[in-house]
Amino acid sequence: MSIQNPVFIPGPTNIPESLRKACDMPTIDHRSSLFAEILPPVLAGVKRVLKTETGEAIIFPGSGTGGWEAALSNTLSPGDKVLAADFGMFSRKWIDMCRRHGLEVQVVEAPWGAALPVGEFAAILAADTEHQIRAVLGTHNETATGVRSDIGGLRAAMDAAGHPALLFVDGVSSIASMDFRMDDWGVDVAITGSQKGFMLPAGLAVVGVSRKAIAAMETARLPRFYFDFRDMLAMNPASGYPYTPVVGLLNGLKAAIAMIEAEGLDAVFARHHHIAEGVREAVRAWGLPFCATAPESYSDTVTAIVMPEGIDGNAFVAHAEKRYGVSYGAGLGAVAGKVFRIGHLGQLTETQALAGIATAEMAMADLGIGIAPGSGVAAAQLFYRSSPVLAQRVAAE
Ligand SMILES: *Cc1c(COP(=O)(O)O)cnc(C)c1O
DSSP states (O other): OOOOOOOSSSSOOOOOHHHHHOOOOOOTTTSSTTGTTTTTHHHHHHHHTTTTTHHHHHEEEOOHHHHHHEEEEEOOOOOOOEEEOOOOOHHHHHHHHHHTOEEEEEEEOOOBBBOHHHHHHHHHHOOOOOOEEEEEEEEEETTTTTEEEHHHHHHHHHHTTOOOOOEEEETTTTTTTSOOTTTTTTTTTTEEEETTTOOSSSEEEEEEEEEHHHHTTTTSHHHHHHHHHHHHHGGGGGGOOOSSSOOOHHHHHHHHHHHHHHHHHHHHHHHHHHHHHHHHHHHHHTTTOSSSGOOOOOOOSEEEEEOOOOOOOHHHHHHHHHHHHOOOOOOOGTTTTTTEEEOOOOOOOOOHHHHHHHHHHHHHHTOOOOTTTTTHHHHHHHHHHHHHHHHHHHHOO
């Protein structure tokens, strides 16, 4: 059976046809002038999407996880102390990576479903008068729980404490889908991958680095080679690359940025919010709780939904995939089996979202979950029809 349904996982996301074509290139010599038509506009475009004028964009072959490693290994030394919160699978894995690199991690445990505990971070930073903490880690959008955290607030807390630590932000499931302000928030390393908001196949780690991070790389002693900022920063200005670049994906990224900017960054964020609100209306109609506990931290790119007692979220995900050929996100880590997730980022329309909601209803009904089929769809329809966001956009085109 050949199934071409959209996926409703929070990455990799659905790839628009034009971007698939942009990635499909004949071989070019990356040391020729042809590559100079690709790399410079990509780097400039990534800086615009990250909202940095003072920082630099660096793109490695890899994925978001590679971006995490680049952030740590380029700026820190063995034994350095970092501050992080464990409040979801992705923040937890980044902590694990820190430890495997010989860093000392001060971990703040927070409930899975809550946002990054900015108040606790503020108190810890204020108490760290000797400035032992070298870096603060923040997961902007915890994809496991569907929680967006307040990175601007985290920056304000660091400033209020007068703390000089570096700020690393995992924006893998927020950048290019939700507002991200690298310069305003004083982010020293911002990280994403190609397969989420940029709507491309996996294969690139997209990183923004501040002047402060660039200065830190001169003294950092963690070993790195493939992910060394220094080689990239030395060669990129002349469109050079320290090894063979993933040319097709970089060309795809050039096209993705053009697509995002043709829609307008703010319009992209508004569309994500609008689609997400419709999904949330559906979940409310089902009467199922959100994993995210505070409405102000609801994510516009992924919704994690708590299953009724006795229902295994993973069984739901497996059934929807097998019976309807539609993928939803499974629960991860501490919420494995307890939640399922609807990814709604990247190239997504109201129509696609409605299909995802409708199919989730069928799968839940099949499993005997007591929701009324059609209830979520009706709630989302009502929301989409009465909210003018996309209608205005279409009219303007
Ligand atoms: C997907 C994701 C990652 C992991 O990225 P990979 O590209 O799979 O390496 C890290 N953090 C967050 C928040 C993510 O959503």
